[in-house]
Amino acid sequence: MSLRFAKLLFVITAVAVWSDFASAAEKTGKRYVIIHADDVGMSHSVNVGTIEAMEQGCVSSASIMVPCPWFQEIALYAKNHPEKDFGLHLTLNSEWQIYRWGPVAPRALVPSLLDKDGFLHQGVPAVAANVKAKEVEIELRAQIQRARDFQVPFTHLDTHMGALVSRPDLVEVYVRLGLEFNLPVLFIRDAHKDERTAKEYPALAEKTAELSLLLDDQRLPILDSLAQFYGGETHQQRKDSYLRSLRELKPGVTEIIIHCGIDNLELQAITGSSANRDGDRRIFTDPEVMQEIKTLGIEVITWKQFHAMTAKPVGK
Numbered sequence: 111m112s113l114r115f116a117k118l119l120f121v122i123t124a125v126a127v128w129s130d131f132a133s134a135a136e137k138t139g140k141r142y143v144i145i146h147a148d149d150v151g152m153s154h155s156v157n158v159g160t161i162e163a164m165e166q167g168c169v170s171s172a173s174i175m176v177p178c179p180w181f182q183e184i185a186l187y188a189k190n191h192p193e194k195d196f197g198l199h200l201t202l203n204s205e206w207q208i209y210r211w212g213p214v215a216p217r218a219l220v221p222s223l224l225d226k227d228g229f230l231h232q233g234v235p236a237v238a239a240n241v242k243a244k245e246v247e248i249e250l251r252a253q254i255q256r257a258r259d260f261q262v263p264f265t266h267l268d269t270h271m272g273a274l275v276s277r278p279d280l281v282e283v284y285v286r287l288g289l290e291f292n293l294p295v296l297f298i299r300d301a302h303k304d305e306r307t308a309k310e311y312p313a314l315a316e317k318t319a320e321l322s323l324l325l326d327d328q329r330l331p332i333l334d335s336l337a338q339f340y341g342g343e344t345h346q347q348r349k350d351s352y353l354r355s356l357r358e359l360k361p362g363v364t365e366i367i368i369h370c371g372i373d374n375l376e377l378q379a380i381t382g383s384s385a386n387r388d389g390d391r392r393i394f395t396d397p398e399v400m401q402e403i404k405t406l407g408i409e410v411i412t413w414k415q416f417h418a419m420t421a422k423p424v425g426k
Contacts, residue, residue, distance in 0.1 A: 141408045143356070144333075144365040144416065145394060147172040148199055148270070151181040153209075155377040155384075159370040159391040161187060164194055167395030168403060169370065170412045173199035173268050176253040177211045177230070185260035195412035197266035197293075198257055200250050200284070202237050202273040204230040209380040215252035220245040238276040246274075247283050254291065266413040268296035275314040285321045289328055294417050296365070297325060299332040331413075331420040334362030345389045352393055353402060363416060368394060 147160045151174045161184075163169040174184055174196055188196045202223065204210045210229040213220050222242040223230055231237045257264055267288050269275060274284040288295035301307045301318040308315035325332055337355045342348035355366060371377050371387030378384045393399055403410060411419075 139361050141359045141361055141406070142363040142411050142416075143359060143403075143408050144171050144363065144411055144413060145169050146365050146367050146413075147370045147390075148268075148367055149173075149175060149369055150196070150199070151175040151178045151184045153178075153180050153371075153376055153380055154183065155372040155374050156180070156370065156387065157184045157187070159372045159387065160184075163370045163391045163394050167391075168400045168410055169368070169394050170410050171195040171197065171265075173197040173266070174257065174262065174264070175199045175201045175270060176256050177201050177204075177214050179211065181256075182260065185257065185262050188263060189261045192263045195265050195414050196262060197268055197413060198253060198262075198264050199270050200253060200267055200274060201270040202230060202241065202246065202249070203232060203234060203271060205232055205271065206380055213249050213252070214256050215249045220249050223249055234271050234273045234276050237273045238280075241280070243277075243279040243283055246280060247287070250283065250287055254287070264293070265417065266294040266296070267291075272311060275311050278313045278316050281313050281317045281321065285317075285325065288330060289324060292328065292330070294330050294413055295325070296336075297322070297332050298336055299334055329421050331363070331416045333365050335360065335364045336367065337364060338367040340386070342386075345392070348386065348389050349393050349396070349399070353399065356399075356403060356406060356408060359406075359408060363411070370394075 145168055147163060147169050149156055150160045150172045151157065157180055160169070160172050164172065172195070174181065174188070176198060188194060210227070212229050213223055217224060217228065222240055222245050225231050225236065231240060267284070269284060274280050285295055285297065298307060298318070299322060301311065302315040322332055339348065339351045339355065342351055352366070368390040369383070369387045370391040371384060372391070373384045373388035377387065
């Protein structure tokens, strides 16, 4: 077989894997949504708020920050509740002014990941400017191994604050870990064709076409779209924005990223977003919101279910 023909066959096969699911969603107009809570393990109040939203609301999935101080609490919960859907929120930065964390890997092995105080860099720009890809891989493998050591039954990988899509070589490390561990990664199909995504995440746009083929070939699912909302001066404005996002969902699979918490002294001491995190918890445990999802005919799924959809072609 010639190399050219082999490449052509690879592309055809990869596209066909996705087309079974995508065409079914397009024909039926079926809309799926993963309602996903980020930053679990960051603090006790985030853990409590997220667990409540998963148990009493419609949050279907969440991702855990392994380097954070309250990782062990959520790891124990995940171990004891394997029916819940938890991923790993792969973390390269420590963004708060006072409440900080360092790497999981020994500091001597990942010096480029550290700021002058020995914590992970505070912002994503500092990550992009300073880290070495080889050291990033060491740290991410350490986070994955620590989650395994605590028997967390994790279902997917994603990236805290987009740090892993801040440079093309980091995007490659991220996706190739998903391929190696056969885990879905948070990745958007056709990101390179979306003007806003390409502007905000140029490294992701640069690598989308190439890495999508690899994910498709291994039958790892790729999101059709992603939605997250940070604005809104009042709770009602934020609720209305989420409802509008739900009503405007297109056929296929969308992830809505939220951040849950309890607006208490602990969370207030960490971040000025404590009220919004508390609001996300209340919105997605609100009976009106849950009923609207049903009325719209939207199916709420987990990453585990999404993986199963692509691992076995629809209708076969």
